Amino acid sequence: MMKASDLFVKCLEEEGIEYIFGVPGEENADFMMSLEKSDKIKFILTRHEQGAAFMAEIYGRLTGNAAGCLGTLGPGATNLITGVADSNMDRAPMLALTGQGSSQRLHKESHQIMDVVKMFEPVTKWATTILHPDNIPEIIRKAVRVARTEKPGAVHIELPEDIAKLQATTSPIKPQRFRRPVADDKIVDEAFEILKNAKHPIILAGNGCIRRRASKQLRQFCENTGIGVINTFMAKGCVDMDAPYCLYTAGLQAKDVVFHAIEASDLIITLGFDMVEYHPSLWNPNGEKPIIHADFLPAEID
Template identity: 60%
Template sequence: MKASDLFVQCLEAEGVERIYGVPGEENADFMKSLEGSSIEFILTRNEQGAAFMASVYGRLTGKIGVCLGTLGPGATNLITGVADGNMDRSPLLVITGQGALTRQHKESHQVMNVVAMYRPVTKWSCAVNAPSNIPEIVNKAVKLATAEKPGACHIELAEDVAAMEVDAEPMRPARPRRPVPDACVIDEVWDKLKAAKSPLIIAGNGAIRTRASAQLRTLCEATGIGALMTFMAKGALDLDDPRCLFTVGMGQRDFPQLAINAADVVLTVGYDPVEYGPEKWNADCGAEIIHMDFDPAESDQFYQPAIEVVGDLAHGLSLLNDRVKRDGAPSYDLSAQAKLRNKMLAEFAEHADDTTTGAIRPQKAIADVRAVLDAGDILLSGVGAHKMWVARHYQSHEPNTCLISNGFCSMGMPLPGAIAAKHAAPDTRVMAIVGDGDIMMNVQEMETASRLGSDITVLVWEDKEYGLIAWKQEQEFGSHTDLSFNNPDWAALCQAMDWHHQACPDAADLQDCLRTALDHKGPAMVVIPIDYRENMILTERLGKIDQTF
């Protein structure tokens, strides 16, 4: 068979269901081989959108997400989405074409060292130089990409290699079981927790993978210990659980820090420093930390755990739960955690019933989104000022029902991501909250959504400037540089792209507009004018909080 046929068979053997991408001449053999396979190819309008789609698909399903581009500009267009998926811990496989081996040694049209370019943003990057190596390369790439911590792997397939004849077969998929923590270490953790007076849990991205959240919920329920969640750990605890302390991770001091200050032991579960560096919450290095994760702790002067529990998170938490069940829960002083939860509930309720016209407060917009979405519905957030409001105010009932890019933090993910989210969960309603800056980064994927009939809703917060940068500059300098821009006629854009459109200038009408959009079969957009005067009001208020409750 041709090498490209073998490559596709290897992908089928690994359980690949679809590939997102934009092919080029150098992918021609691969695309013809794909035509006769069980794998669906989703044609996108930009390679970056394809990478975001594959990343979100992998993050939601736990299966390998796959994207494809050609050599040169196709590969460079992919790389931002790939870097984003890698740092957000999505299992992701990237396939790029390349010029023939016979011209790679010299200056040649569109040829660049793509393998080297991808090494800093992937777990592994490799070129296929011999067709017989394809089964091993594909097997290794998928195994590495799906192993904890998940990430991206890249394979380059040159045009002449793809057309070569080969006699080989796919390898068996490799999904090795993760090692588990030693029981003696769990005993140490339990002794430390029994001796604690006011322990606290910080749950990170790892806590919502591989069944870990179920065991975390059991631990919190049995002991009463509350858990703060990072942006990418939302849903580790149900928002209605009294032990749920909501979200930590704002760039400035916020009320959750007061609960951290009151804790004598901090148990981190799946904590990932790419989201929220320990210098933000442990600046004086005073916290006694227990680290539980799939990997050893990052060497950081602000994060020096007293105990490191390395291995499968769900298993480690299960062993800890066995000890709680055996010995009973200790008596703790968790009053600071109760005060934090009550304080944040009051924050969420403020302005939730606004009926202002002309501009809608972020708090009201978030409250209405939460009101119209069911527990299992999926919300995606872009990057900008809206991300901070979603992160702080939107809370989840279940893991993976609020997707925020908080590792690499690239703009442009939610629109293509929503398309893939619908593929990953076809019976679930999907909404994306985007800024007017964010959506324009990949606005061309509106055509992809229309062509596919994607049943998604996009809520655009319009302020006609890069709001987060303005917010940051105003915090630091008291004013901001010119960050304004113009927007398209949203109604005309939606008509041209065959999308349903609604403009909603009045806060009182927002829930009805959102429900209408969600009920519409196909892609829908709701545009609201956002009142970002609330940004600095929040900054000034948080700047006045005390050290303790």
């Protein structure tokens, strides 16, 4: 048997979590004592919970690995929300961890008690509370998997203080490797035929190129084909800005040089593109231009 808060930390270690940023409170006391014993996870104290959330977001965006941000119940949890929402919109994996009062207080009005999970649901991919210590391994496994898989984003786990003190009979789950999808050969052949017949193709590179470390392959493709590439503002750095095939960054509003390059093209290849980056109605207003979309998820419609 193991104390629930110890099991929580052990599960985070198994999932490869290395950093937690935050401001602890009384309701996080058991978790913090368990975290202090860890030699794999580093806790970084911040001045404000919002700063902790943004630090975890940037870590996730730069590394592709999830970090945690921590707050206590009530105002500690609500202070995390802006950074958590930004992480979710920017497709950065993150674990938002909040303490909570005793589970026996959750059904009634009580000091600083509010439905934090309901507040986090609209700004995360998944939000839940732990109501039994034996559920900790599967909850953390699901949370990390949801945070990391496409489209990556934020998840929220609430740990009530009385649950953190209980003894658990379960053990951490050994992590499994994520399997990436492989393109269908027929679809690849169709895309090749479309590309072969295009006279002025252009590439619109999105944040997925950064997230999935596809920059090297993108550069090789551009060098071999001579096709110009435009990046969204969330994909800056996916190709060298001084490369002859780089047409710089797409603007959201102005009809600049980049926009005219898109306008003059007869085929747009979107790589790792997400609609949250640059609305298709801005660069393909009439929906007339053919598009080859390559990503880990099916395309959406604007």
